Amino acid sequence: AEFQSQMSLWCMLSSPLAMTNDLRKATDDDRRILLNREMIAINQDPLGHAAERKVLNKNYQIFVRPLANGSHAVAILNTADKPATITADFAKLGINGKFTVRDVWQHRDIARNAAKWKGRVEAHETKVFVLNTK
Numbered sequence: 001a002e003f004q005s006q007m008s009l010w011c012m013l014s015s016p017l018a019m020t021n022d023l024r025k026a027t028d029d030d031r032r033i034l035l036n037r038e039m040i041a042i043n044q045d046p047l048g049h050a051a052e053r054k055v056l057n058k059n060y061q062i063f064v065r066p067l068a069n070g071s072h073a074v075a076i077l078n079t080a081d082k083p084a085t086i087t088a089d090f091a092k093l094g095i096n097g098k099f100t101v102r103d104v105w106q107h108r109d110i111a112r113n114a115a116k117w118k119g120r121v122e123a124h125e126t127k128v129f130v131l132n133t134k
Contacts, residue, residue, distance in 0.1 A: 001125040004105065005077060007033050008126035011043035012051035012063050012075045038104040039128065042073045051075065054093045060086050060121070064093050071132045073104075078121040087118040090131065099131035 010017060019034060026034070042065065051065035051073065059080040065073040072095050078084050090099065101111040105128060111117065121127055 001122055003030070004033050005124055005126040007036070007039060008075050008105075008128050009063075009077070011039045012065050012073060012128070014043060014048060014050040017043055036104070038102075038107065038130070042067070042104070042128070042130070045073075059084055062088055062093060064095065067130070071099075071130055074117075074129045074131060075126050076117075076121055076128075077126045078123060081123050083120055083122050085118065086121050087116060089116040091115060095131060097133060099133060102130045102132065104128040104130060 017040070021030070045065075045067045047066060047068035049066050051063035053061055054064050055062035059078065061077045061079060063075040063077070065075075067073060074088060074090075074093065074095075076086055076088055078086065090096070098113040098115050100109055101114050101117055102108070103110045110129075117129060119127070
């Protein structure tokens with residue numbers, strides 16, 4: 001969960017992506033995280049805007065990044081040492097409307113016509129969604 005969170009935040013914040021580990025020893029899980037094309041697309045988005053932290057409290061943080069095609073990437077980081085149920089109300093994050101919500105780590109759409117997301121986020125996990133109006 002922490003490696004996935006690290007990759008999520010690097011991509012949301014437009015950080016340079018560089019691997020410093022021994023690629024000969026990369027596990028399947030390392031490859032799943034480091035080669036996630038949807039996460040890399042967020043990082044390399046031509047708009048080039050880094051995410052802005054919209055929510056900061058003692059248990060979780062929410063980041064929002066506008067993307068060149070008009071959609072938004074949303075990352076929800078659980079900083080607590082235990083799982084949490086977290087709600088992200090998109091309007092309160094400054095994103096108005098209803099959206100198709102794509103889970104970037106699961107590689108699938110998880111909701112349509114949604115104005116918010118509510119779900120379980122494991123300890124130290126980061127969920128990343130792309131909100132599309134289409």
